[in-house]
Amino acid sequence: MMRKVVDCREYPEEHCTLTIAGEEDEVVAAAALHAQDRHQKPDTPELREEIRSGLKDEVAVG
Template structure:
């Protein structure tokens, strides 16, 4: 099964070291929004959701990544 992640260190200007991963993009987006709102004070807006979703990456070693190699 493929896992997807987002890493706060990839967000411009962030000094946060949190990395979140999940089996589904919906689950990951929920966790990323919760983190952005509670840890960083962002408002939950469609724009923030779009920005975060655009930063999702497949975890190295996931099934999809191995098949692409």
């Protein structure tokens, strides 16, 4: 299964450098928790859909 990545640097207004990688559902859940804790965003279905739509496939290094 291809790992997914979400990178806060793609949202420069947030001034955050966190990157989260893993299976899609794990990344969405972790990113939603991060958005609540660090960016004071409510955990809503709309937030999770925004996160999900911004996921990218992880680029393998090696």
